[in-house]
Amino acid sequence: MKSEIVVTNPVIECILSRSAAKYYDPATPLSDEQIRELVRIGTSAPTSFHLQNWRFIAVRTPEAKARLSPIAWNQPAIKDAAVTFIVCGQLVETSVIPERLAPLVEAGVMPASMVPEWEVPARNLYMAYPQRRRDEAVRTATFGAAAMIYAARSMGLGSTPMIGFDDEAVHREFGLAGDEVPVLLLSVGAERAGNWAQKPRRPVAEVLDLV
Ligand SMILES: Cc1cc2nc3c(=O)[nH]c(=O)nc-3n(C[C@H](O)[C@H](O)[C@H](O)COP(=O)(O)O)c2cc1C
DSSP states (O other), X not given: OOOOOOOOOHHHHHHHHOOBOOOBOTTOOOOXXXXXXXXXXXXXXXXXXXXOOEEEEEEOSHHHHHHHGGGTTTOHHHHHSSEEEEEEEEOOOGGGHHHHHHHHHHTTSSOGGGHHHHHHHHHHHHTTXXXXXXXXXXXXXXXXXXXXXXXXXXXXOEEEEEOOSOHHHXXXXXXXXXXXXXXXXXXXXXXXXXXOOOOOOOOHHHHOOOO
Protein backbone atom coordinates (compact mmCIF):
# COMPACT_ATOMS: atom_id res chain seq x y z
CA MET A 1 0.00 0.00 0.00
CA LYS A 2 1.35 3.38 -0.94
CA SER A 3 0.76 6.31 1.39
CA GLU A 4 1.64 9.84 0.46
CA ILE A 5 1.76 12.82 2.78
CA VAL A 6 1.75 16.14 1.02
CA VAL A 7 2.14 19.11 3.31
CA THR A 8 1.88 22.54 1.87
CA ASN A 9 1.85 25.98 3.41
CA PRO A 10 3.36 29.36 2.49
CA VAL A 11 6.77 28.53 4.01
CA ILE A 12 7.09 25.28 2.11
CA GLU A 13 5.85 27.01 -1.03
CA CYS A 14 8.56 29.63 -0.58
CA ILE A 15 11.26 26.98 -0.18
CA LEU A 16 10.04 24.90 -3.10
CA SER A 17 9.63 27.79 -5.50
CA ARG A 18 13.13 29.28 -5.10
CA SER A 19 15.80 29.06 -7.73
CA ALA A 20 19.09 30.89 -8.22
CA ALA A 21 18.56 34.06 -10.22
CA LYS A 22 20.77 34.80 -13.19
CA TYR A 23 19.16 38.00 -14.45
CA TYR A 24 18.33 40.98 -12.28
CA ASP A 25 16.54 44.22 -12.96
CA PRO A 26 19.24 46.87 -12.47
CA ALA A 27 16.60 49.61 -12.27
CA THR A 28 15.09 48.36 -9.00
CA PRO A 29 17.20 49.23 -5.95
CA LEU A 30 16.66 48.11 -2.36
CA SER A 31 16.60 50.71 0.38
CA ASP A 32 19.15 50.48 3.17
CA GLU A 33 16.18 49.71 5.42
CA GLN A 34 15.27 46.68 3.28
CA ILE A 35 18.93 45.57 3.33
CA ARG A 36 19.02 45.87 7.13
CA GLU A 37 15.81 43.88 7.37
CA LEU A 38 17.27 41.05 5.27
CA VAL A 39 20.32 40.92 7.53
CA ARG A 40 18.15 41.08 10.66
CA ILE A 41 16.28 38.03 9.39
CA GLY A 42 19.54 36.33 8.44
CA THR A 43 20.85 36.76 11.97
CA SER A 44 17.86 34.86 13.36
CA ALA A 45 19.51 31.71 11.97
CA PRO A 46 21.01 29.28 14.48
CA THR A 47 24.72 29.37 15.35
CA SER A 48 26.80 27.01 17.44
CA PHE A 49 26.74 28.07 21.11
CA HIS A 50 24.93 31.21 19.92
CA LEU A 51 28.31 32.52 18.76
CA GLN A 52 26.82 34.65 15.97
CA ASN A 53 30.25 34.65 14.35
CA TRP A 54 29.26 36.43 11.16
CA ARG A 55 29.44 39.77 9.39
CA PHE A 56 27.66 40.98 6.29
CA ILE A 57 29.08 43.58 3.90
CA ALA A 58 26.34 44.98 1.68
CA VAL A 59 27.83 46.01 -1.65
CA ARG A 60 25.18 48.27 -3.15
CA THR A 61 26.66 51.47 -4.57
CA PRO A 62 28.01 51.59 -8.15
CA GLU A 63 31.46 52.36 -6.70
CA ALA A 64 31.47 49.38 -4.36
CA LYS A 65 30.08 47.11 -7.10
CA ALA A 66 32.89 48.26 -9.42
CA ARG A 67 35.40 47.19 -6.74
CA LEU A 68 33.81 43.77 -6.28
CA SER A 69 33.01 42.89 -9.87
CA PRO A 70 36.55 42.26 -11.23
CA ILE A 71 37.46 40.10 -8.23
CA ALA A 72 34.25 38.10 -8.60
CA TRP A 73 34.63 36.83 -12.15
CA ASN A 74 32.71 39.88 -13.44
CA GLN A 75 29.54 37.98 -12.69
CA PRO A 76 26.67 40.12 -14.04
CA ALA A 77 24.66 39.72 -10.83
CA ILE A 78 27.10 41.96 -8.99
CA LYS A 79 26.39 44.96 -11.17
CA ASP A 80 22.72 44.21 -11.86
CA ALA A 81 21.36 42.97 -8.53
CA ALA A 82 20.39 45.63 -6.01
CA VAL A 83 22.89 44.32 -3.48
CA THR A 84 25.54 41.64 -3.14
CA PHE A 85 26.37 40.62 0.39
CA ILE A 86 29.86 39.45 1.22
CA VAL A 87 28.81 36.93 3.84
CA CYS A 88 31.69 36.53 6.26
CA GLY A 89 32.16 33.89 8.90
CA GLN A 90 34.47 34.59 11.82
CA LEU A 91 36.86 31.94 13.11
CA VAL A 92 35.43 30.69 16.39
CA GLU A 93 36.78 32.55 19.41
CA THR A 94 35.07 31.16 22.48
CA SER A 95 36.18 33.94 24.83
CA VAL A 96 33.35 36.04 23.36
CA ILE A 97 30.71 33.61 24.62
CA PRO A 98 29.95 35.41 27.94
CA GLU A 99 29.42 38.65 26.02
CA ARG A 100 27.25 36.92 23.38
CA LEU A 101 25.14 35.21 26.05
CA ALA A 102 24.76 38.27 28.29
CA PRO A 103 21.60 39.52 26.51
CA LEU A 104 19.99 36.08 27.01
CA VAL A 105 20.80 36.16 30.70
CA GLU A 106 19.49 39.70 30.97
CA ALA A 107 16.27 38.72 29.18
CA GLY A 108 15.77 35.79 31.54
CA VAL A 109 16.13 33.23 28.74
CA MET A 110 19.20 31.60 30.27
CA PRO A 111 20.38 31.48 33.89
CA ALA A 112 23.76 33.17 34.46
CA SER A 113 25.11 29.95 36.01
CA MET A 114 24.80 28.24 32.66
CA VAL A 115 27.21 30.56 30.81
CA PRO A 116 30.37 28.65 31.84
CA GLU A 117 28.56 25.42 31.00
CA TRP A 118 28.53 26.64 27.42
CA GLU A 119 31.88 28.39 27.33
CA VAL A 120 34.02 25.54 28.69
CA PRO A 121 32.84 22.77 26.33
CA ALA A 122 32.96 25.23 23.43
CA ARG A 123 36.56 26.10 24.26
CA ASN A 124 37.44 22.40 24.43
CA LEU A 125 35.65 21.70 21.18
CA TYR A 126 37.21 24.46 19.10
CA MET A 127 40.17 26.37 20.39
CA ALA A 128 42.93 23.79 19.83
CA TYR A 129 41.51 22.85 16.41
CA PRO A 130 42.00 25.42 13.60
CA GLN A 131 39.98 23.35 11.13
CA ARG A 132 36.97 23.24 13.46
CA ARG A 133 37.18 26.98 14.08
CA ARG A 134 37.08 27.57 10.33
CA ASP A 135 34.45 24.93 9.62
CA GLU A 136 32.17 26.67 12.10
CA ALA A 137 32.77 30.04 10.42
CA VAL A 138 31.62 28.48 7.15
CA ARG A 139 28.57 26.83 8.74
CA THR A 140 27.55 30.04 10.47
CA ALA A 141 27.75 32.16 7.33
CA THR A 142 25.93 29.49 5.32
CA PHE A 143 23.00 29.28 7.75
CA GLY A 144 22.72 33.07 7.75
CA ALA A 145 22.83 33.26 3.97
CA ALA A 146 20.21 30.51 3.67
CA ALA A 147 17.79 32.43 5.89
CA MET A 148 18.34 35.52 3.74
CA ILE A 149 17.76 33.56 0.53
CA TYR A 150 14.33 32.38 1.67
CA ALA A 151 13.45 35.74 3.21
CA ALA A 152 14.28 37.36 -0.14
CA ARG A 153 12.11 34.83 -1.95
CA SER A 154 9.21 35.54 0.39
CA MET A 155 9.57 39.24 -0.44
CA GLY A 156 9.40 38.49 -4.17
CA LEU A 157 13.14 39.03 -4.67
CA GLY A 158 15.63 36.80 -6.45
CA SER A 159 18.92 35.68 -4.98
CA THR A 160 22.16 34.03 -6.09
CA PRO A 161 24.70 32.45 -3.77
CA MET A 162 28.12 32.70 -5.42
CA ILE A 163 31.48 31.09 -4.82
CA GLY A 164 32.94 32.48 -8.05
CA PHE A 165 35.25 35.08 -6.52
CA ASP A 166 38.88 35.51 -5.49
CA ASP A 167 38.69 35.12 -1.72
CA GLU A 168 42.10 36.68 -1.02
CA ALA A 169 41.31 39.70 -3.20
CA VAL A 170 37.90 40.17 -1.55
CA HIS A 171 39.55 39.89 1.85
CA ARG A 172 42.02 42.63 0.92
CA GLU A 173 39.72 44.94 -1.03
CA PHE A 174 36.98 45.04 1.60
CA GLY A 175 39.26 45.15 4.63
CA LEU A 176 38.21 41.88 6.26
CA ALA A 177 39.84 41.17 9.61
CA GLY A 178 42.38 38.37 10.02
CA ASP A 179 39.76 36.12 11.63
CA GLU A 180 37.17 36.69 8.89
CA VAL A 181 36.48 34.30 6.01
CA PRO A 182 34.52 35.55 2.98
CA VAL A 183 32.37 32.42 2.82
CA LEU A 184 30.15 33.36 -0.09
CA LEU A 185 28.67 36.21 -2.03
CA LEU A 186 24.91 36.53 -2.04
CA SER A 187 23.26 38.75 -4.63
CA VAL A 188 19.69 39.84 -3.93
CA GLY A 189 17.35 41.96 -5.99
CA ALA A 190 14.33 42.19 -8.23
CA GLU A 191 14.58 39.69 -11.06
CA ARG A 192 14.08 40.41 -14.72
CA ALA A 193 12.62 38.04 -17.30
CA GLY A 194 14.64 35.17 -18.69
CA ASN A 195 15.71 33.27 -15.59
CA TRP A 196 15.91 29.52 -15.96
CA ALA A 197 13.12 27.22 -14.88
CA GLN A 198 13.76 25.26 -11.72
CA LYS A 199 16.25 22.44 -12.00
CA PRO A 200 15.15 18.89 -11.22
CA ARG A 201 16.76 17.29 -8.15
CA ARG A 202 18.34 13.91 -7.50
CA PRO A 203 15.66 11.52 -6.27
CA VAL A 204 15.19 11.34 -2.51
CA ALA A 205 15.83 7.60 -2.61
CA GLU A 206 19.32 8.35 -3.88
CA VAL A 207 20.22 10.85 -1.16
CA LEU A 208 18.36 9.54 1.90
CA ASP A 209 19.35 6.64 4.11
CA LEU A 210 16.69 5.67 6.58
CA VAL A 211 18.47 3.83 9.37
C1 LIG B 1 27.89 27.47 -2.62
C2 LIG B 1 27.28 27.87 -3.92
C3 LIG B 1 28.03 28.57 -4.85
C4 LIG B 1 27.48 29.01 -6.04
N1 LIG B 1 28.23 29.79 -6.89
C5 LIG B 1 27.65 30.35 -7.97
C6 LIG B 1 28.34 31.31 -8.75
O1 LIG B 1 29.47 31.69 -8.48
N2 LIG B 1 27.69 31.84 -9.82
C7 LIG B 1 26.42 31.48 -10.15
O2 LIG B 1 25.87 32.01 -11.14
N3 LIG B 1 25.72 30.58 -9.42
C8 LIG B 1 26.30 30.02 -8.33
N4 LIG B 1 25.59 29.14 -7.54
C9 LIG B 1 24.22 28.77 -7.91
C10 LIG B 1 24.15 27.29 -8.31
O3 LIG B 1 24.65 27.09 -9.62
C11 LIG B 1 22.68 26.84 -8.21
O4 LIG B 1 22.24 27.00 -6.88
C12 LIG B 1 22.51 25.39 -8.63
O5 LIG B 1 22.77 25.25 -10.02
C13 LIG B 1 21.10 24.89 -8.34
O6 LIG B 1 20.15 25.72 -8.97
P1 LIG B 1 18.99 26.43 -8.16
O7 LIG B 1 19.63 27.20 -7.04
O8 LIG B 1 18.34 27.34 -9.16
O9 LIG B 1 18.08 25.38 -7.66
C14 LIG B 1 26.14 28.69 -6.36
C15 LIG B 1 25.38 27.98 -5.41
C16 LIG B 1 25.93 27.60 -4.21
C17 LIG B 1 25.06 26.88 -3.21
